Amino acid sequence: MNPTSVAEQAVGRTAVARPAKSHQSRRGWVGYALIAPFFVLFAAFGAYPLFFALQLSFTDWRGSGTLHWIGFSNYTYLLTSSEFWASLGNSGVMWLLIVPVQTIGAVAVAAMLSRSNLRFTKSLRTVMILPYVTPLAAMAQAFILLFDTNFGVTNYLLNLVGVGPIGWLTTTLWSKPTIALFALWKSSGFALIIMLAAVQQIPEEVYEAAAIDGANRLRTFFSITVPLVERSVAFFLVVSTLGISQLFLEPYVLTKGGPYTSSTTSGLYLYNHIGASDLGTGAANSFLLVILVLILSLVSVKLLRPED
Amino acid sequence: MTGDTTIPSSAHSLFTRRRLLNGLAMAGGLGIASPLLSACVPGGSSGGDQKLGPSPSASAASGTVTLWMRDDDLFKVFKTVIPAFNRKYPNVKVNMVGVDVDTKLPATLISGTGVPDGSFYEDNNIGAQAGHLYDLTDLMAPHKSDTLQFKLDVATYDNKLVAVPWDTDPGMLYYRKSVLSDAGIDPKTLTTYDALLNAARKIKQKNPKARPILLEQDANLGMLWLMMLINQQQGSGLVDEKGGLTIDTPAFRKALTWIKTVADEQLGARSKFASTGQIAQCDSGIVSLVPWAIWFSFITQSGVKTSKGDWRVTLLPAWSAGGARSGVMGGSSFVIPQKAKNPELAWLFYEFAIYAREGYTKVYGPNNTYPNGLNTSLPSVKAALQGAPLFKPVAALGNQDLWSVDTAAAQAIPAGYRIPSWFNSAASYLGVNMQKMIDGKASVDEVISTSVDQINKNLVKRQR
Numbered sequence: 001m002n003p004t005s006v007a008e009q010a011v012g013r014t015a016v017a018r019p020a021k022s023h024q025s026r027r028g029w030v031g032y033a034l035i036a037p038f039f040v041l042f043a044a045f046g047a048y049p050l051f052f053a054l055q056l057s058f059t060d061w062r063g064s065g066t067l068h069w070i071g072f073s074n075y076t077y078l079l080t081s082s083e084f085w086a087s088l089g090n091s092g093v094m095w096l097l098i099v100p101v102q103t104i105g106a107v108a109v110a111a112m113l114s115r116s117n118l119r120f121t122k123s124l125r126t127v128m129i130l131p132y133v134t135p136l137a138a139m140a141q142a143f144i145l146l147f148d149t150n151f152g153v154t155n156y157l158l159n160l161v162g163v164g165p166i167g168w169l170t171t172t173l174w175s176k177p178t179i180a181l182f183a184l185w186k187s188s189g190f191a192l193i194i195m196l197a198a199v200q201q202i203p204e205e206v207y208e209a210a211a212i213d214g215a216n217r218l219r220t221f222f223s224i225t226v227p228l229v230e231r232s233v234a235f236f237l238v239v240s241t242l243g244i245s246q247l248f249l250e251p252y253v254l255t256k257g258g259p260y261t262s263s264t265t266s267g268l269y270l271y272n273h274i275g276a277s278d279l280g281t282g283a284a285n286s287f288l289l290v291i292l293v294l295i296l297s298l299v300s301v302k303l304l305r306p307e308d
Numbered sequence: 309m310t311g312d313t314t315i316p317s318s319a320h321s322l323f324t325r326r327r328l329l330n331g332l333a334m335a336g337g338l339g340i341a342s343p344l345l346s347a348c349v350p351g352g353s354s355g356g357d358q359k360l361g362p363s364p365s366a367s368a369a370s371g372t373v374t375l376w377m378r379d380d381d382l383f384k385v386f387k388t389v390i391p392a393f394n395r396k397y398p399n400v401k402v403n404m405v406g407v408d409v410d411t412k413l414p415a416t417l418i419s420g421t422g423v424p425d426g427s428f429y430e431d432n433n434i435g436a437q438a439g440h441l442y443d444l445t446d447l448m449a450p451h452k453s454d455t456l457q458f459k460l461d462v463a464t465y466d467n468k469l470v471a472v473p474w475d476t477d478p479g480m481l482y483y484r485k486s487v488l489s490d491a492g493i494d495p496k497t498l499t500t501y502d503a504l505l506n507a508a509r510k511i512k513q514k515n516p517k518a519r520p521i522l523l524e525q526d527a528n529l530g531m532l533w534l535m536m537l538i539n540q541q542q543g544s545g546l547v548d549e550k551g552g553l554t555i556d557t558p559a560f561r562k563a564l565t566w567i568k569t570v571a572d573e574q575l576g577a578r579s580k581f582a583s584t585g586q587i588a589q590c591d592s593g594i595v596s597l598v599p600w601a602i603w604f605s606f607i608t609q610s611g612v613k614t615s616k617g618d619w620r621v622t623l624l625p626a627w628s629a630g631g632a633r634s635g636v637m638g639g640s641s642f643v644i645p646q647k648a649k650n651p652e653l654a655w656l657f658y659e660f661a662i663y664a665r666e667g668y669t670k671v672y673g674p675n676n677t678y679p680n681g682l683n684t685s686l687p688s689v690k691a692a693l694q695g696a697p698l699f700k701p702v703a704a705l706g707n708q709d710l711w712s713v714d715t716a717a718a719q720a721i722p723a724g725y726r727i728p729s730w731f732n733s734a735a736s737y738l739g740v741n742m743q744k745m746i747d748g749k750a751s752v753d754e755v756i757s758t759s760v761d762q763i764n765k766n767l768v769k770r771q772r
Contacts, residue, residue: 060770062729063418064439077770083736150585170525170578258527260740276733277414277436278770 057283074284084285086261087269088292090176094265095244097180098187102240103233106191110199111225115207125196132189140253143182144169172262175255179263183250187243191236198232199225234304238297245293360442360644363652363659370399373653376413376427379406384677389661389670396660400653413437416645423647426654431462431639432532434471435729442644443468447655451663451689457723458539459688463641465729471641472658475685477601478634478717479536479624482608485706486618487511487520487596498597501566501625508575508597515593519577521570522589522598523746526580527739528732532637534742536601537563540635541627543724546734546763551726553768555738555760562627564745564752571746578746582611591615599624601637602714603684609704616704623717634717636725639685663689672698683710686718693718730767737762 057074059067078084109128113121131139146153147168158164168178202225210220248267251257257264257272264272266289273282363369377383383406390402407413409428416423417440434441448469452460459473481498488495491511498504508520524530535545541559548554570576577595579586589595590607591614598604608619623633642658644651661667668689674681681699692698697711728734738759744750750758 062439063414063437081766083766145584148583148585151588256526256528258740258743259525260527260744261736272733272736276730277418278733279418281770 053283054287056280057287059280061280062277063279070280074281075288077281078285078288083261083264083269084288087264087266090262090264091244091247091266093176094180094183094247095241097177098183098244099237099240102184102188102191103236106188106195106236107199107226107229107233108221109192110195110229111221114196114199125192128192129189131185132187132193134186136186136249137253139186140182140250143185144254147178169255170259172259175259175263179250179254182254183247186250191240194232194236195229198229202228230304234301237300237304241296241300242293245289358442358646360444360447360651360655363447363655366397367399369397369653369656371650371653372401372403373425373650373657374403374405375654375657376405376407376409376424378409378428381677382428385671385675385682386661388675389657389667392666392670393657393660396664397656400656402657417647420647423645423649424654425648425650426642426644426658428474428640429471429643431471431641432727432731434463434641434643435465435727435731437643438465438468438470438729440645440647441470442646442648442651443470444472444644444655445469447659448472451659454663454690456688456690456693456718456721458543458636458721458725459639459641461723461725462636462639462727464726471643472655472662473639473641473688474662475640476688476718476721477603477636477638477685478714478721479540479599479637480602480604480621480634480714480717481624482598482600482604482619482621484590484593484596484615484618485620487518487593490514495620495622498622498625500629501627504597504599504625505566505569505575508570509573511596512573512575517594518596519574519589519594520597521576522586522595522600523567523570523576523578524581525578525743527743528735529581530742531735531739533600534563534567534738536599536635536637537566537627538635539722539725540624540632543722545725545727546731546738547726547728549724549726551728553760553763555763556756559627560756561752564742564755567742568745568752571748576746582607587611587613602686602717603638605705605710606684609702617706619704620706620708621710621713623713623720632720632722634720636721639688662687665691665695668692669698674700683714686714688718690719728767730763730771733767734759734763737766 055067058069058071060070060073061067113125145151147155149155149165149167149170152168154168155165158166166174168174206224206228207220210224215223244265246267247265248271251263251265251268252271255263257268266285270282270285270289273279273285377386383404387404390404393402394400405424407427410430410433413424413427413429414433414437417437429437445468448455448460455473456476459476460469463469463471463473481504483495483498485495488507488511491507491514493507493510498507504521511518511520524533538554538559539545541562542554542557544554546554554560567576577589579589586595587607590598590612593615605621608616608621612619624635626633642654642662644654644658648654661671668687672682672687672692678699680702683699683702687693687698693715699711701707701710738755741750741755741759741762745752745755
């Protein structure tokens with residue numbers, strides 16, 4: 001069939017199937033009117049702030065007066081600043097402390113809750129998801145009391161076995177692991193929700209076949225569960241990398257980035273610029289983070305893309 | 309009909325959609341481009357020299373004024389001023405709103421949306437927003453001589469007075485009466501910082517577990533505390549009148565050396581202000597000497613439990629014989645944004661609340677919120693400080709004559725204190741370096757030289 005005849009056929013179908021031109025045009029505009037609110041809102045609250053922030057990153061604007069174009073000064077300042085790299089390093093350490101444990105743990109617990117003969121699995125599931133829906137500030141206060149150097153329950157218990165006292169939130173060695181523990185406690189419920197959904201989608205027949213082949217539980221976990229939740233793991237890695245790059249509330253509430261600047265994450269470092277009305281540097285910092293997270297996410301997806 | 313004629317017809321909707329999307333893109337592009345072209349910021353204040361004009365008379369003043377207050381007990385206290393204000397200005401409706409000012413005000417000033425007519429603001433934060441605020445120099449002229457000089461200095465940027473000074477937070481020395489008595493120390497002898505060190509040594513000899521002097525663990529608050537010790541010696545703080553850094557000066561060296569001695573000899577206990585740990589240190593007698601701002605009085609009244617009633621207060625020691633017996637640690641003022649709708653009415657309220665006896669008596673005198681009066685800060689008005697006591701003695705501080713001690717300290721604060729716009733950010737350098745020194749990881753010289761380098765590079769040189 002040549003192109004012309006295809007076009008003619010299409011025209012024929014159109015002529016029959018389509019209503020009158022004016023009616024169709026009116027319907028088209030109704031459609032555009034219906035989607036217009038989204039575009040307007042997106043332009044106002046999505047696109048405009050994004051481009052304005054990009055514009056700001058090339059200025060030394062501090063919230064008042066006119067914008068002064070300063071080229072790439074903010075970017076070169078940050079890229080040559082030891083504090084910027086230190087904050088990235090702190091975020092990197094947080095990633096290492098949180099994400100691998102959380103990912104592997106979530107898959108294992110999800111498999112356990114879905115497939116084991118444990119009793120009270122529904123209650124267990126609720127208990128594990130509970131911290132995720134509890135207000136962070138309230139939990140942080142409880143955490144501060146638990147990990148207080150002099151009067152915390154943790155050090156009290158360690159003292160009973162002759163250990164400590166440990167400055168959980170007041171020493172450079174322990175501040176990051178303690179914040180990581182808090183973040184794990186707080187956000188593991190989210191990881192569990194994702195992994196539960198993934199594990200529950202694995203067909204039962206696959207497990208039955210594995211059982212017939214004589215695979216034990218450990219083998220079943222590593223040879224069936226883990227490979228079949230790879231897509232979810234990749235998704236979770238991207239999401240958690242994004243989350244870690246913006247990690248702010250946990251260090252802010254627990255240590256304010258200290259002691260010294262040992263727990264100042266990239267999110268908190270960015271906030272410090274904004275808080276000091278150094279909006280240009282803050283904006284530049286955020287775009288550098290976007291680039292970094294984009295690269296890391298692409299690498300994560302590439303590495304974990306399942307083979308069909 | 310041929311294919312050529314039908315393609316536009318079948319693509320009609322596509323063409324329209326594209327046109328619509330193009331239109332949207334153009335609109336978006338224009339939205340983005342317009343501020344680029346004008347090099348102006350939507351909602352932003354001009355940052356120029358805007359003076360607030362003469363205020364209307366009591367009979368002519370009318371309208372609604374929206375004032376932001378920090379959303380705590382102060383909000384309740386300032387609301388009690390409104391009826392008295394309305395007796396003088398019956399046609400002004402005061403809409404006082406409790407707000408998280410530190411978080412909301414900068415964003416509001418920058419966006420230019422929902423800007424209040426006036427707002428409470430911490431002195432440390434004013435400089436960063438000075439470009440958004442009215443120059444009140446002319447309006448304040450009649451009150452200048454009745455205001456503590458250091459408060460005027462604090463609120464002055466580029467020779468413009470951009471805030472109405474409100475409270476004064478002088479440094480005081482809080483101590484545990486029983487602990488000093490047991491160690492055979494007469495509080496009246498604590499007139500120099502060397503005497504304070506010796507007292508701490510004596511207390512430690514008596515109780516080896518004691519670390520009598522309180523050292524702040526938070527870098528920001530620690531730096532504010534250091535500023536009190538500096539201002540007490542040289543009037544200025546981090547910068548002089550011309551904005552030059554004053555860190556590499558004898559005053560800094562002396563204060564830092566003293567702090568290092570306290571740390572090295574294990575005479576100091578570190579904790580964060582008002583934390584559970586700090587309360588326990590105070591109650592257990594580990595801490596018994598607290599050179600701190602007047603607002604430590606809150607801890608002695610509402611924080612401590614077993615040591616309540618054992619605390620007393622006196623003037624800070626001096627750094628040298630005959631030197632000042634106080635310095636500034638904190639304080640706040642009221643600001644009037646250039647984008648305010650009724651700035652004149654805001655001025656009238658602040659003028660009444662701060663400078664009229666009826667106004668400041670309502671704030672500091674006994675009320676439902678503070679039955680003995682507000683005693684965690686003081687007015688900055690000389691007439692108030694030199695007048696009859698506004699607040700009463702409290703049992704938690706042994707019913708001593710708080711008013712006399714506190715007001716003497718307030719009036720001893722040296723003039724010349726300046727707060728640079730980047731003050732809060734300096735805590736990441738000077739505050740952090742001081743904490744390192746207390747941990748034994750830096751010398752006094754290192755704190756000074758490193759802080760000077762870091763503040764110059766990251767803050768001073770990055771100001772326009």
